[in-house]
Each structure stands twice: as C-alpha cells, then as structure tokens.
Amino acid sequence: MTMTTASTTGDVLEPRPDLVTVTIDGVETAVPKGTLIIRAAEQLGVAVPRFCDHPLLDPVANCRMCLIEVEGMPKPQPACAVTCSDGMVVKTQMTSPVADEAQRSVMEFLLINHPLDCPICDKGGECPLQNQAMTNGQGDTRFDGPKRTFPKPINLSAQVLLDRERCVSCARCTRFAEQIAGDPFIELLERGSQQQVGIAEDVPFNSYYSGNTIQICPVGALTSAMYRFRSRPFDLVSTPTACEHCASGCSLRTDSRRNAVMRRLASVDPEVNEEWNCDKGRFAFRYLESDVRLTTPMVRVDGELRPASWDEALVTAAAGLKAAAGKAGIITGGRLMVEDAYAYSVFARRALGTNDIDFRPQGSSAEEEQFLASRVAGAGLGPTYADLEKAPTVLLVAFEPEDESPIVLLRLRKAAKTGTQILSVAPAASRGLAKTNGTWIPAAPGAEPTVIAGLDENTVTALSQPGSVILVGQRAAVTAGLLSAVGRLADRTGAALGWVPRRAGDRGAVEAGVLPSLLPGGRPVADAAARVDTAAIWGVPEVPEAPGRDIPAMLAAIEGRELSALVVGGVRLDDLPADAEAALRATEFLVVLDTHAHGLVELANVVFPVAAAPEKAGTFINWEGRQRPSSQALRTNLMSDARVLAALAGELGVVGLDGDLARLRAQLGEFSGWEGVRVGSPDVAAATGEPGPGLLLATWRPLLEATVLQEGEPYLAATARGREVWLSAPESAALGATEGQLITVTSASGSVTAPLVVAETAEGTVVVTGDAHRVLGQSGERVQIAVEGQG
Amino acid sequence: MPSFLDPIAGFGVTFTTMFRKVTTEEYPEERKPMVPRFHGRHVLNRYSDGLERCIGCELCAWACPADAIYVEGAGNTDEERFSPGERYGRVYQINYLRCIFCGMCLEACPTRALTMGHEYELADNNRADLIFEKQDLLAPLSTGMVPPPHAMAPGTTERNYYAGEFDQPGTSDATDRGDEKP
Numbered sequence: 025m026t027m028t029t030a031s032t033t034g035d036v037l038e039p040r041p042d043l044v045t046v047t048i049d050g051v052e053t054a055v056p057k058g059t060l061i062i063r064a065a066e067q068l069g070v071a072v073p074r075f076c077d078h079p080l081l082d083p084v085a086n087c088r089m090c091l092i093e094v095e096g097m098p099k100p101q102p103a104c105a106v107t108c109s110d111g112m113v114v115k116t117q118m119t120s121p122v123a124d125e126a127q128r129s130v131m132e133f134l135l136i137n138h139p140l141d142c143p144i145c146d147k148g149g150e151c152p153l154q155n156q157a158m159t160n161g162q163g164d165t166r167f168d169g170p171k172r173t174f175p176k177p178i179n180l181s182a183q184v185l186l187d188r189e190r191c192v193s194c195a196r197c198t199r200f201a202e203q204i205a206g207d208p209f210i211e212l213l214e215r216g217s218q219q220q221v222g223i224a225e226d227v228p229f230n231s232y233y234s235g236n237t238i239q240i241c242p243v244g245a246l247t248s249a250m251y252r253f254r255s256r257p258f259d260l261v262s263t264p265t266a267c268e269h270c271a272s273g274c275s276l277r278t279d280s281r282r283n284a285v286m287r288r289l290a291s292v293d294p295e296v297n298e299e300w301n302c303d304k305g306r307f308a309f310r311y312l313e314s315d316v317r318l319t320t321p322m323v324r325v326d327g328e329l330r331p332a333s334w335d336e337a338l339v340t341a342a343a344g345l346k347a348a349a350g351k352a353g354i355i356t357g358g359r360l361m362v363e364d365a366y367a368y369s370v371f372a373r374r375a376l377g378t379n380d381i382d383f384r385p386q387g388s389s390a391e392e393e394q395f396l397a398s399r400v401a402g403a404g405l406g407p408t409y410a411d412l413e414k415a416p417t418v419l420l421v422a423f424e425p426e427d428e429s430p431i432v433l434l435r436l437r438k439a440a441k442t443g444t445q446i447l448s449v450a451p452a453a454s455r456g457l458a459k460t461n462g463t464w465i466p467a468a469p470g471a472e473p474t475v476i477a478g479l480d481e482n483t484v485t486a487l488s489q490p491g492s493v494i495l496v497g498q499r500a501a502v503t504a505g506l507l508s509a510v511g512r513l514a515d516r517t518g519a520a521l522g523w524v525p526r527r528a529g530d531r532g533a534v535e536a537g538v539l540p541s542l543l544p545g546g547r548p549v550a551d552a553a554a555r556v557d558t559a560a561i562w563g564v565p566e567v568p569e570a571p572g573r574d575i576p577a578m579l580a581a582i583e584g585r586e587l588s589a590l591v592v593g594g595v596r597l598d599d600l601p602a603d604a605e606a607a608l609r610a611t612e613f614l615v616v617l618d619t620h621a622h623g624l625v626e627l628a629n630v631v632f633p634v635a636a637a638p639e640k641a642g643t644f645i646n647w648e649g650r651q652r653p654s655s656q657a658l659r660t661n662l663m664s665d666a667r668v669l670a671a672l673a674g675e676l677g678v679v680g681l682d683g684d685l686a687r688l689r690a691q692l693g694e695f696s697g698w699e700g701v702r703v704g705s706p707d708v709a710a711a712t713g714e715p716g717p718g719l720l721l722a723t724w725r726p727l728l729e730a731t732v733l734q735e736g737e738p739y740l741a742a743t744a745r746g747r748e749v750w751l752s753a754p755e756s757a758a759l760g761a762t763e764g765q766l767i768t769v770t771s772a773s774g775s776v777t778a779p780l781v782v783a784e785t786a787e788g789t790v791v792v793t794g795d796a797h798r799v800l801g802q803s804g805e806r807v808q809i810a811v812e813g814q815g
Numbered sequence: 816m817p818s819f820l821d822p823i824a825g826f827g828v829t830f831t832t833m834f835r836k837v838t839t840e841e842y843p844e845e846r847k848p849m850v851p852r853f854h855g856r857h858v859l860n861r862y863s864d865g866l867e868r869c870i871g872c873e874l875c876a877w878a879c880p881a882d883a884i885y886v887e888g889a890g891n892t893d894e895e896r897f898s899p900g901e902r903y904g905r906v907y908q909i910n911y912l913r914c915i916f917c918g919m920c921l922e923a924c925p926t927r928a929l930t931m932g933h934e935y936e937l938a939d940n941n942r943a944d945l946i947f948e949k950q951d952l953l954a955p956l957s958t959g960m961v962p963p964p965h966a967m968a969p970g971t972t973e974r975n976y977y978a979g980e981f982d983q984p985g986t987s988d989a990t991d992r993g994d995e996k997p
Contacts, residue, residue, distance in 0.1 A: 142872075143870055143872035143874060143925045143926075144870050144888075144900060144901055144902040148872070149877070176901075177901075252890055253871065253888035253889055253890050253902050254887075254888070255873075255887075256873045256876075256877065258877055259873070259876075
C-alpha cells in the first residue's frame with residue numbers, strides 16, 4: 025500500500041532537466057548544472073580542504089589544495105574549478121587514497137616556504153592553513169633547505185600589512201580587489217617561489233574595501249595595522265551587530281576583549297552585504313574609547329558646566345523644559361537606532377506637546393519632507409539589494425554610492441556584470457560610476473531636475489522595463505525640484521524608487537516620525553484620522569495638531585523668541601548650518617544627549633551621556649527599509665537615548681513613555697501598515713539657474729573623513745582619499761592648467777587647493793572631492809578657480 | 816577474644832618507629848632542595864643579552880586549563896625593542912589564585928620563555944598580590960644582561976636568537992633555581 029501511495033503522489037522526484045546527477049564518495053546527489061564539485065561535496069557534508077576557493081569569487085584553482093579524484097580523468101582534479109557533469113563519479117580524500125595523497129603533498133609543498141611563525145601571527149587560532157595542516161597535512165616535512173624569506177611586514181596601505189613569507193598565492197585578495205571591489209591596486213607579481221602580492225610603486229592599496237582582503241586571506245599574509253597583535257580568537261567575545269556608519273546596513277561581527285572592541289568583521293548576510301563590508305564599518309570603532317566620551321550628566325551652574333548626579337540633571341532639565349512649555353523643539357542626528365528615534369518622536373509629541381522635531385541637520389527642504397512622507401515613510405521593504413541585482417536598468421540621482429553607501433556600489437557592480445545598465449545623473453563621471461561600467465548623464469548642480477525631465481526616449485524606455493530602479497541620494501534635498509522630478513519620473517516609468525540616505529539612522533528616523541509633518545509609520549500630522557490613530561496607540565486623548573518646524577525654521581524661531589528650549593540628540597555643531605551656532609547660543613535652555621563632548625556640549629544647560637551603538641541593543645533600518653538588529657557588544661552604565669528620555673518624561677510628569685527596548689519595538693510595530701491618507705508627492709518647480717561668475721561647485725561627502733565616529737583610528741584616516749579638483753578638458757585648457765597642477769577653488773566660505781584631475785564634468789562645473797565640502801560648502805555654490813601661484 | 820599479648824604488640828609498632836629516621840622537615844628554618852622537575856612559580860626568561868624571550872603569543876594562556884594567564888601582545892619597534900622579532904608581551908599576568916601548577920603553559924611556550932622555578936611560597940593575605948605581573952615574573956638580570964628595551968646584537972636577526980645563539984648556558988628550564996644542578 026505504501027508503494028502505491030508513493031507512486032501515485034509523486035514521492036519519487038522526476039529528474040529536472042537542469043539537474044545533473046553526480047556520485048561523490050559513493051553517494052548520489054543531484055545538483056544544478058554548473059555546480060562546482062566542491063559545492064556539491066559541501067552539500068553532502070564532505071569538506072574538501074581549500075584556500076583559493078571562495079563562493080563569491082571566480083574559481084582559479086591556484087592553491088591546488090582541493091585535488092580530488094574524478095573517475096575517467098587521468099590526474100587528480102581541483103574540486104573548486106571543475107563543474108559537475110551528469111554521471112560524474114567523484115572520490116574525495118574521504119574515499120580515495122589518490123586524492124588524500126595529492127592533498128597531503130600539496131600541503132607539504134605549501135608549507136615548504138611558509139615561515140611557521142604562527143605564535144606571532146595574527147591569524148593564529150583561526151587560520152585555515154593551520155587547521156587544514158592538522159586535518160589534511162602530515163606531521164613532518166621532507167624539505168630541509170633554507171626557506172625563502174622576505175623582509176616583513178610591508179605596508180600595502182597604511183592599514184593593510186603584507187607578510188609575503190606567509191602567502192600561499194591563493195589570489196583571493198587580488199581577485200576580490202579586481203572582481204568585487206573594482207580596485208585592482210594589488211596583483212600577483214613575479215614567478216615561482218618568488219611569486220608575491222604587490223602594489224605598484226607609490227600607489228598604495230587605498231581601496232574602501234581593503235579590509236575584506238584581510239578577512240578572506242586564508243593565511244596570515246594580510247593583517248591590519250589596527251588589530252596587529254591585539255588579541256587571539258579565544259580571547260574574543262563575538263556579538264552580532266549592525267553597522268552604525270551608513271545606511272547600507274551591513275551585518276557585522278563585533279569582537280571584544282575585556283569590554284573593549286578589538287576588531288569588527290563582516291558577517292555573512294546574502295540579502296544585504298553578502299560577505300563584505302567597507303573599511304569604515306570595519307575599522308572605525310575606536311571612537312568608543314575616545315577621551316571626550318561623556319560619562320556623567322552635566323549641569324550648567326553659574327555659567328559653568330559641572331558634573332552632576334542623574335537626579336539633579338533630570339530635575340534641572342525638567343524644570344527648564346517646563347519653563348519653556350510650548351516653546352521647546354527637538355533636533356536629532358541621523359545616527360539614532362529606530363527605537364531611540366521613536367522615543368524622541370514620542371517625547372516631542374507627548375512630553376513637549378509639539379511637532380517641532382527634525383532629524384536632518386545636514387541640509388533639508390520642505391520638498392524633501394514631503395517626498396519622505398509620500399514615498400519613503402511606511403513604504404516597507406524595497407527596492408532591495410536583490411532588486412538592484414535583477415534590475416535591467418538602475419538610475420542614480422544625486423548619489424555617489426562608493427562614498428555614500430559603499431555596499432550599494434558592490435551590488436551595482438555585481439548587477440552590471442550580469443547586464444544591468446547603470447545610469448547616473450551627476451555633475452561628473454566619477455570613478456565609482458566607471459567601476460559599474462555605468463553611463464554618465466551630465467547635469468550641472470541645480471540642473472538635475474531639468475535633465476531628468478528631459479531624459480531621452482531610450483533612457484525612459486530602459487527605465488520603463490519591469491524591475492528597473494531609481495536610487496536617489498540624500499543630497500537631492502538641496503536641489504529645488506529634484507525630488508519632485510525624480511518622483512514624476514518614477515511614476516512615468518513605473519520604476520521602483522529608492523531613497524538612499526547617508527547615515528544609518530536616517531531611514532529609521534523617517535519611520536519613527538522624527539519630522540515636523542509626520543507621525544510614526546508615515547501618518548501625516550495634518551490628517552485627523554492619523555492623529556486619532558496615533559493617540560489611540562499612545563493611549564492619550566490627542567496628539568499636537570499644529571504643524572511643526574523643521575531645523576532652519578526652529579533656528580529662526582529661536583532668534584524670533586518663539587522657541588526658547590531645544591533638546592538635541594546626537595548632533596555635531598558642524599553638522600548644522602553655519603549660522604546655527606548663534607541661534608543655539610541664543611537658546612535659553614539647551615538639553616544635549618550625546619556620546620561625545622563636542623561643540624554643542626559647550627552651549628548646553630544640561631548634558632546627558634548616552635550609550636553609543638555598540639553599547640546598546642537596538643535596530644537600524646537601512647535604505648531598503650530592512651530591519652538591521654544589533655546586539656549589545658559592550659557592557660556599560662550608560663543608558664540609551666530612549667531610557668534617558670523616558671526618565672526625563674517621568675520627571676516632567678508625563679507617564680507612559682517607555683525606555684524598554686522590547687516594549688518600544690512592540691509599540692513601533694503597531695504603527696506599521698497605515699492605510700489612511702498619505703501626503704502627496706511634492707511638486708516643486710526647478711530653480712532657474714542664473715548665470716553667474718565662476719563655476720558651479722559639485723561636491724559630496726567622502727566615505728572617510730575626520731568625523732567623530734572615525735576618530736582615534738589613524739591607520740584608517742591615512743587611507744582616506746585626498747582632495748582633488750576635477751575639471752573638464754576644455755575648462756582645464758581654458759585655465760591653462762595640466763593634470764596634477766595645484767588649483768585653488770574659492771567659495772564664499774573658504775578656499776581649497778588641490779591637484780587638478782582632468783575628468784568628464786558637466787559644463788560650467790568644478791568637482792572638488794575629498795573633504796572639501798567642509799571648507800567650500802554644498803554643491804551649487806558659485807566658486808572661482810585659479811592655478812596656484814598664478815594668482 | 817583479646818590476648819594478653821596485644822598491648823605488647825601495640826608497643827612493638829611504637830618501639831620500631833622510635834628507631835626509624837624522622838621524616839619531619841624543619842621548615843622554614845631548613846629548606847630542602849626540591850626535585851629537579853618540581854613545578855614552582857613561573858619565570859619569564861631572558862636571552863643572554865637581556866632581551867625577553869616572551870613574544871606575547873598567548874599560547875600559554877590558551878593552554879591554561881585554569882584560565883590563570885593573561886597576555887597582551889604588542890609590536891616591537893626599532894626604537895623600542897623588548898624581544899627579538901616583531902612581537903613581545905606587553906602585559907603578562909599569572910593569577911596564582913587560579914594556577915594549578917600543571918605546567919601545560921610550559922609545553923605550549925614556543926620560545927622557552929616560560930619555565931617554572933622552585934619557588935613555592937605563594938601565600939598572601941590578599942588577592943591582588945597573588946596576580947603576578949610581568950616585572951614580578953621576569954628573570955633577574957644576570958651578568959652581561961642589559962635591561963630592555965634595546966636593540967638586538969649587531970649583525971643578528973631574530974633567527975640567531977631562535978637558533979639558540981643567545982641562550983644562557985644551564986638555563987634551559989629555569990634561571991632562578993639556584994639550589995642544585997641536575
């Protein structure tokens with residue numbers, strides 16, 4: 025009877041045409057066509073030893089460690105480079121003495137020149153060579169000559185150190201640099217026993233992704249200057265965290281020893297960062313140990329800030345905020361976890377009774393707010409990294425992925441390899457765009473809306489293909505009409521629209537309603553039903569109805585005496601507009617919640633220290649809208665922003681504000697799935713560019729620059745890219761300057777001198793890269809250029 | 816059934832013992848040498864020019880079944896060199912409240928930096944003093960030794976040191992034994 029059932033219900037699988045049947049160690053299995061033998065063996069639980077093989081890199085069969093026997097082939101074959109064919113019979117080292125002998129011989133050969141200096145090697149204890157020498161090697165060597173030696177270590181970059189003696193020439197690092205990162209700064213040089221990884225003279229391995237080569241190096245040949253000799257794997261406590269640096273949302277593994285972070289590695293997350301991350305996420309964590317970390321609350325007494333007890337600080341802050349009843353606002357940075365952002369959002373509405381709350385100190389507009397409310401807030405997941413990979417066309421607008429969301433660049437590169445067309449509306453054809461083999465659509469700063477409205481028919485057709493994606497960067501906010509134009513283009517073509525902010529907490533802040541016109545979950549403040557819904561979730565009679573102010577309006581209101589108190593969380597003074605300092609000085613009562621003492625603390629009346637991202641659990645929401653949970657990696661006495669705000673609300677006599685993570689999450693979950701009225705798309709006309717003297721400045725924030733979160737890590741800072749002035753060939757010629765000559769660019773706020781790079785730039789535009797934005801200001805400024813020394 | 820000879824038999828044991836050699840040791844007035852392979856307090860040895868043998872590899876800490884050893888490595892520089900080669904032990908602590916004197920750490924040590932001497936007087940009235948730091952464990956400087964940091968001997972590399980050219984004669988397993996030669 026069982027037999028009958030089996031045959032009638034189809035328990036016996038029909039062989040699918042795209043599957044091939046292979047026999048590995050006597051076990052038959054069906055795998056998709058094109059599967060490498062090593063992968064098929066993995067599926068059966070047979071671990072074939074390997075060094076050069078990496079699932080995300082193309083096979084090379086360099087190390088020869090994975091030799092196995094294939095019936096019908098005269099010699100052992102590398103399992104990492106031979107694909108399964110139908111009927112293939114494979115014997116690994118488990119069943120074949122030939123394969124076993126081949127692997128032992130290869131291991132003996134690899135160890136001939138290996139220095140065996142495991143005791144001083146950072147890889148010791150987690151080294152595939154060590155491990156496989158034990159499992160698939162032999163105890164002795166027949167080689168008794170002198171080993172090949174090299175001076176060690178040498179710097180490939182300030183951060184990446186190379187010990188050539190340890191290298192087994194697996195080419196994982198060089199393949200990663202070429203295939204994944206697109207930064208082929210390193211290459212295998214020389215032949216035979218002298219084969220070594222190297223860089224071109226005077227061109228260091230300053231790739232934003234260089235840290236990944238250290239992680240995938242199967243021996244200790246590549247090590248990082250910052251982790252050098254710092255600990256052993258058995259010392260480390262590993263915690264799964266999410267990266268707090270940008271909106272890419274990488275999964276990281278944070279390794280700490282004695283409550284101090286020693287290193288961070290990329291975790292495997294196929295949906296987001298695959299197995300990679302950028303150097304900022306990997307190396308920038310020493311800010312946690314900074315000398316200017318805030319550890320105790322502080323209160324200003326007689327004009328002087330002095331440490332205070334929590335009780336005193338809470339009472340003082342509550343008294344000050346009470347005195348400013350109805351005239352208090354909140355400014356947060358974009359680095360908050362979503363639970364903390366939500367706590368600020370609730371605190372504003374319930375404790376301060378206002379909608380004056382904004383998370384965008386670095387340039388914003390009402391158009392952006394409307395765009396976020398209509399298309400981002402509560403939009404859920406998507407477009408995703410997987411959508412980018414499948415998209416026929418991806419259009420980038422005001423977005424430089426390499427600097428602003430580096431993992432997006434890696435995905436775009438991967439997509440481009442399989443035929444995705446990348447287009448970028450930008451002031452210049454950047455190197456990042458070249459890495460994606462992308463097409464540049466020139467647009468001078470300010471002219472992007474016009475360029476987008478006037479895209480040619482081919483581009484529009486390409487974007488109209490199902491699955492196409494438009495990615496717009498956060499910088500679009502400063503160009504009037506750009507977000508409106510992008511929205512219209514998305515509606516016209518049906519392409520999915522993704523907003524890629526720069527900081528890790530930006531998307532979370534939008535979802536949590538840290539905006540003057542938006543309640544959590546995309547509920548418009550202006551809509552009565554949304555307010556009722558929100559009030560019901562919070563269990564309060566009503567939420568404030570009066571429209572709130574954004575940051576520029578708040579700063580103006582302080583000067584106009586309409587606002588007298590501010591609560592500021594996680595904002596640096598140089599994040600804010602240049603005239604903000606005067607307004608903040610004029611604020612009668614300033615409460616600051618921060619991790620580090622910086623400019624704003626000096627202006628504060630009450631300062632509360634809060635825990636930094638690795639010191640608390642929470643969630644970031646990345647640009648896709650995906651939750652990126654992060655665990656607490658370090659023990660601390662410091663509280664999260666949410667807990668401090670809950671305590672402050674309690675002091676203000678507002679009950680029901682919660683600092684508990686689980687309850688915050690649960691309440692935030694109640695806000696998902698808003699089906700009521702939404703804010704409509706913005707429809708702002710593009711500003712008409714008035715011709716003026718000089719050129720238009722185009723610039724963006726680089727990945728690596730001197731910021732609070734990158735402090736204390738000199739090796740990383742040394743790999744940052746310097747400033748460059750990009751001019752088109754005709755403009756360079758008009759200026760009489762040649763490549764490499766120093767050019768001075770002067771804006772209203774300052775001047776920068778940097779070498780000239782003749783590049784493709786939009787007409788009338790000068791691009792200044794690196795951290796020049798700190799001096800020159802934002803894109804769209806009018807600047808003068810001159811050759812250095814010619815006045 | 817008790818016999819009248821039983822008390823005499825009992826005294827027999829007493830009397831024979833009276834004429835045996837006594838095993839009592841007059842400690843602490845008289846200290847006997849330990850057996851050569853006695854596991855006493857650890858010593859961090861030096862090369863004959865005073866450079867430290869320890870490379871801060873943490874293998875001893877790894878081998879320790881009692882988690883009694885804490886090591887932090889650091890890099891030598893040409894200006895400040897504590898040991899031959901790239902790496903030295905910047906922090907070296909043994910917690911004698913935890914140590915069980917098994918000697919696994921010695922077996923793990925790749926440079927014979929760590930050995931055990933014959934000191935066994937490890938009692939104290941507080942816990943903190945029983946965590947021995949690097950300066951407590953380092954072998955005393957003997958003749959010809961210069962306290963680090965200093966450079967390696969001119970014309971040598973760490974390979975000369977590892978090859979045994981700077982070993983101290985008679986100190987392959989302890990420098991402060993000082994009581995008897997095996």
